[in-house]
Amino acid sequence: MHTILYAICGYFFLLLVVRVLSRRPGSQMTPFEFVIIFLVGGVIILATMGDDRSETNAVCAVMTVGLMHRTVSWLKTRYPRMGRVVDGTPLVLLENGEWHQDIMRRLQLTDVDVMAAARTKGVKELAEIKYAVLERNGGISIIKQKQ
Amino acid sequence: MPSTSTKPVEDSVKKVNDELAVGSDLEFQHKWWRFTRGLWIFFAAVIVADLLGCFGRGPLANATARTPDNGIVVKYERIERYGAPSILRIDFGQPAIQNGQVRLWVGESLVKTLGAQRVIPQPDQSIVGAGGISYVFPISSTPASVKFALQPVAPGIYELPIRAAGSPPINLRIFVMP
Amino acid sequence: MAGVLRGVFGYCFLVLIVRTAGRRPGKQIAPFEFVFVFFAGGLTLTAMVGDDRSLTNAFTIIISIALTHLVLAYLQRRWKTLGLIIDGTPLVLLKNGKWQVEAMRHMRIQDDDVMAMARDNGLERLDQVAYAVLERNGEISVIQTPKDQ
Numbered sequence: 001m002h003t004i005l006y007a008i009c010g011y012f013f014l015l016l017v018v019r020v021l022s023r024r025p026g027s028q029m030t031p032f033e034f035v036i037i038f039l040v041g042g043v044i045i046l047a048t049m050g051d052d053r054s055e056t057n058a059v060c061a062v063m064t065v066g067l068m069h070r071t072v073s074w075l076k077t078r079y080p081r082m083g084r085v086v087d088g089t090p091l092v093l094l095e096n097g098e099w100h101q102d103i104m105r106r107l108q109l110t111d112v113d114v115m116a117a118a119r120t121k122g123v124k125e126l127a128e129i130k131y132a133v134l135e136r137n138g139g140i141s142i143i144k145q146k147q
Numbered sequence: 148m149p150s151t152s153t154k155p156v157e158d159s160v161k162k163v164n165d166e167l168a169v170g171s172d173l174e175f176q177h178k179w180w181r182f183t184r185g186l187w188i189f190f191a192a193v194i195v196a197d198l199l200g201c202f203g204r205g206p207l208a209n210a211t212a213r214t215p216d217n218g219i220v221v222k223y224e225r226i227e228r229y230g231a232p233s234i235l236r237i238d239f240g241q242p243a244i245q246n247g248q249v250r251l252w253v254g255e256s257l258v259k260t261l262g263a264q265r266v267i268p269q270p271d272q273s274i275v276g277a278g279g280i281s282y283v284f285p286i287s288s289t290p291a292s293v294k295f296a297l298q299p300v301a302p303g304i305y306e307l308p309i310r311a312a313g314s315p316p317i318n319l320r321i322f323v324m325p
Numbered sequence: 326m327a328g329v330l331r332g333v334f335g336y337c338f339l340v341l342i343v344r345t346a347g348r349r350p351g352k353q354i355a356p357f358e359f360v361f362v363f364f365a366g367g368l369t370l371t372a373m374v375g376d377d378r379s380l381t382n383a384f385t386i387i388i389s390i391a392l393t394h395l396v397l398a399y400l401q402r403r404w405k406t407l408g409l410i411i412d413g414t415p416l417v418l419l420k421n422g423k424w425q426v427e428a429m430r431h432m433r434i435q436d437d438d439v440m441a442m443a444r445d446n447g448l449e450r451l452d453q454v455a456y457a458v459l460e461r462n463g464e465i466s467v468i469q470t471p472k473d474q
Contacts, residue, residue, distance in 0.1 A: 001198055001205055007368070014364060018356040037363070045367035052204065052231035055331065056324040058372030059338065060197040062365045063190040066346045069361040070187060073433040083435065086357050090441060121447065133444055136437075138356075141444035163417055167456050167468065172414040179413070180431050183345045230376050 003048055003057050007064040010044040015072075015086070087136045094132035107134065118142045203228045203324050218242035218314025219251075227261070227323045229302045235261075235295040243311040244286050250312040251282045251293070257307055261321065262300040266293065279308070299323040327375075328382045332389035335373045339365060340397070340411065412461045419457035432459055443467045 017040050021033050048061055076083040091103050093114060104110070114132045117140035123129060131143040160168040200207035203226035210225040217240040224233050239249050248271070255278055257263045266273075270282040284293055302325040310316035342365055373386055401408045416428045418439060429435070439457045442465040448454060456468040 001200075004194060004198060007364075011360065011364060014360045015357065018360050037359075041360075041363050041367060045364065045371060048368065049371045052228055053371055053375045054228040054231055054324060055334070055372050056197075056202045056228055057204075057231070058335075058368050060194060060202070061368045062338070062342055063194055065361060065364045065368065066342045067187065067191060067194065069346050072357070077430070077433050077435055080435075083437075090437070090444075131444075131449075135441045135445070137441070139445065141441070141447075143444060143447050143449055163420060163456070167420075167458075169415050169417060169456075169458050171416055171458075172409060175409050176414055176416060176428075179410075186341075186345055 002050060003052065003061050004064050006044075006048040006050075007061045008068060010048050011065055011068045014041055014044055019086070019088070090136055091134045092131060093134055093140070094126075094129055096130060097127070103134075109134070114140060114142075200226070202226060204231070204233075212317050212319055214242075214315045214317055216240070216242045216314060219309060219311050219317065221309060221317065221319060223319060223321065225319075225321060227297065227299045227321055229299050229323055229325050232264075232296060232298045235263075235297055236292055237295075237309065238290055238292045239286065239311065240314075241289065243314040244289065244291065245313050247286055249282075249284045249286055249291065249293075251284065252277075252279050252308075252310045253282075254279045254306065254308040256305045257295065257297075260299065260301055260303065260305050260323070261307065262298040264296045264298055266295055268293070328373075328377065328385040329389040331373045331375065332386040333393050335369045336390045336393045339369050344411065344413070415461055416459045417456065418459055418465065419454055422452070428459070434459065434465070439465055439467070 014037075018037055021036060049057060072082075072086060076086055091100075091107070093100055093104060093109065099111070111126065114129070115126060117132070118126070118129055121142045121144070123142060123144060128145050129142055130145045133141050133143075135141055158168075160170040161172075162168050163171070196202065197205065199205050200209070202208075203224060208224045208226040209222070211220060211222050213220040220238040220240070222236040222238070224235075227233055237251070243249055255275075258280065266282070268284065270284050272281075272283040274281045282293075284291070302323045304320065304322050307319040307321055308316055309319065343362065346361060346365075374382065397407075397411065401411055416425070416432065418425055418428055418432075418434060424436070436451070439454070440451055442457070443451065443454050446467050446469070448467065448469060453470050454467055455470040458466050458468075460466055
């Protein structure tokens with residue numbers, strides 16, 4: 001009873017924390033974000049399990065979290081608005097040689113981050129980029145200028 | 148140069164439209180989707196059962212056992228969980244109270260497997276023997292009750308006999324989930 | 326003894342849950358999947374350790390998990406069906422200019438996800454995509470329509 005309620009609340013809380021924190025440069029999360037998420041997550045996990053560390057309790061809690069995950073991903077495909085809340089939306093950072101400054105500032109991204117993503121695609125300078133898009137998973141995709 | 152065993156590259160991966168090698172197995176995937184659906188319906192049922200207390204710690208797990216003369220009434224959880232604390236409460240009625248005290252005998256599984264941690268209130272006397280423990284509790288007013296804090300030490304099914312002088316015995320059966 | 330059983334059981338249970346909970350977390354885990362994997366893992370962990378927080382217990386559990394993993398990996402190579410069960414099979418999401426609706430629905434993948442991967446490969450529009458395949462590691466690979474058409 002306690003565990004299942006906590007697991008449901010904890011799932012949404014952790015989703016919120018990760019969602020608020022994880023929109024950062026690069027496709028991988030930074031170690032700093034990992035630390036916070038592991039801390040918050042660990043505390044939630046301890047609270048969820050409480051004094052009952054039996055296998056039964058853990059199995060039920062994991063099943064609850066799994067069901068939440070399935071439900072939310074079903075809602076995501078069903079209602080696109082839900083998808084935007086959970087996953088965010090792709091954002092254009094650079095368009096035809098123009099930076100979208102307000103977006104870059106809010107996301108604390110710099111041209112260096114975009115260039116880092118561009119180099120992995122074999123782009124040598126910023127002028128070769130036609131579009132740079134921050135994807136929902138945090139990666140930056142680069143579309144090259146046509147020759 | 149040391150040679151390693153080699154094998155010619157064949158067209159071994161199944162293709163889509165005769166051009167893109169993917170190697171997908173749609174027959175398996177359909178079976179899998181059906182299985183997944185069934186599995187999660189089952190999981191949902193398990194969670195509902197857990198909320199109800201089928202696996203302990205819920206309304207269905209709580210039980211009460213009493214002797215015909217209401218000498219002892221035991222409130223306990225018929226399904227316990229390994230390592231999780233719980234309370235077993237015994238209420239005493241008139242027949243069990245003699246000379247301002249209760250003489251209670253419980254089977255040794257209370258301590259051995261159900262892991263009784265504390266007894267509230269402190270008994271005047273506790274003696275180990277005859278396959279169990281005898282307690283003597285002073286009683287000043289009725290109704291009187293005694294609480295045992297349990298923390299089961301191993302999963303299994305355990306018998307817990309309880310007897311008070313002046314009242315017929317009862318036998319509890321407690322299932323401890325892993 | 327109990328530690329070993331708990332380790333093996335926890336590992337197999339987690340594999341089952343993660344495998345059936347919908348989309349498979351790939352190389353680039355979106356926050357959403359991260360929450361699920363992390364939460365499920367942590368909860369299983371607490372039960373695995375239980376009340377025995379000794380170093381001996383920790384080592385025993387780690388070794389039994391590692392062994393289970395090795396055994397599963399070995400069996401997976403030997404026995405093809407187990408491979409299908411654990412890793413799944415690649416699925417075509419888009420071919421001949423048509424979405425494969427059933428696969429998309431079951432795997433809870435949206436056209437946005439495919440387009441994100443297409444952008445990652447430097448494509449600008451969906452009609453440049455000849456094939457999109459959901460790989461076994463959860464990634465979507467995108468194959469471009471030949472330029473000369």
